[in-house]
Amino acid sequence: MMHEKPVQNLLTSRAEAIHSAQLSDSQLKSVLAVKNLSFSWPTSSFRIGITDLNVKTDEHWLLEGPSGSGKSTLLQLLGGVLLPQRGEVSFLGQNWAALSAAQRDQHRADHVGFIFQQFNLIPYLSALDNVLLPCRFSPMRRQAAESNGTLMDEARRLLAALGLGTQDLQSRRAVSLSVGQQQRVAAARALIGKPSLVLADEPTSALDVDNRDAFLELLFSEAHSAKTAIVLVSHDTSLRPYFEQHLSLEGGLC
Numbered sequence: 001m002m003h004e005k006p007v008q009n010l011l012t013s014r015a016e017a018i019h020s021a022q023l024s025d026s027q028l029k030s031v032l033a034v035k036n037l038s039f040s041w042p043t044s045s046f047r048i049g050i051t052d053l054n055v056k057t058d059e060h061w062l063l064e065g066p067s068g069s070g071k072s073t074l075l076q077l078l079g080g081v082l083l084p085q086r087g088e089v090s091f092l093g094q095n096w097a098a099l100s101a102a103q104r105d106q107h108r109a110d111h112v113g114f115i116f117q118q119f120n121l122i123p124y125l126s127a128l129d130n131v132l133l134p135c136r137f138s139p140m141r142r143q144a145a146e147s148n149g150t151l152m153d154e155a156r157r158l159l160a161a162l163g164l165g166t167q168d169l170q171s172r173r174a175v176s177l178s179v180g181q182q183q184r185v186a187a188a189r190a191l192i193g194k195p196s197l198v199l200a201d202e203p204t205s206a207l208d209v210d211n212r213d214a215f216l217e218l219l220f221s222e223a224h225s226a227k228t229a230i231v232l233v234s235h236d237t238s239l240r241p242y243f244e245q246h247l248s249l250e251g252g253l254c
């Protein structure tokens, strides 16, 4: 029950934020639409089957399932890194399978932020330079990041909003940061340039309960102000109260 209060705070602040933003149905546009998806790895008997999944603007989804249930595979399908053998994954109204590999890479760079389980920061770059990376690959993300000032201002603002406000922390090489700090850098990198979607793979698995609560609160708050949808996968069923939407994967099926 240690985290009862933070959960309540999160849910209350989110409900208030949605209420104050007064998003109408038409503003809640489709971010991800999955229909009759079927995917198998060529070298294993494992199969993912999803009949129907719809993620809209500003929604926060938890996809939960035990180890080996297909969570990481599903994230790759949602982000157009893998393509299903049958069915369809549409992202912002665009079927990933109708794009060339290069077009998929650009569509992803423009509109998706990833938070990986091991964060995948470039170890010898500073926290700040890691956050700036997505803008190197996407002029669209760069332009969005510069909407209220310089790119550097926005990277610094995001890091500060995620609890890394000092110049010392922002200029330190990623390798010299703690796990919790690296994870917040990874979140800032995913959020820069206001992508429509953040896909997060077990981002809280290395954190204790207090740090996990603080991290989710910061992530949700920043994502909400940018109207970014979040799909987070985890084996941890205790995360369920933080999310309005959740889906359970059992052996790849739901």
Ligand SMILES: Nc1ncnc2c1ncn2[C@@H]1O[C@H](COP(=O)(O)OP(=O)(O)OP(=O)(O)O)[C@@H](O)[C@H]1O
Binding pocket: 041, 042, 043, 044, 046, 065, 066, 067, 068, 069, 070, 071, 072, 073, 074, 235
């Ligand atoms: N590149 C691959 N080639 C063949 N099979 C794979 C590949 N990647 C994953 N699999 C298989 O797909 C199944 C689902 O794996 P996946 O990593 O998606 O599950 P997960 O729920 O994310 O697991 P975990 O929580 O342990 O990370 C497993 O049986 C795994 O062995």
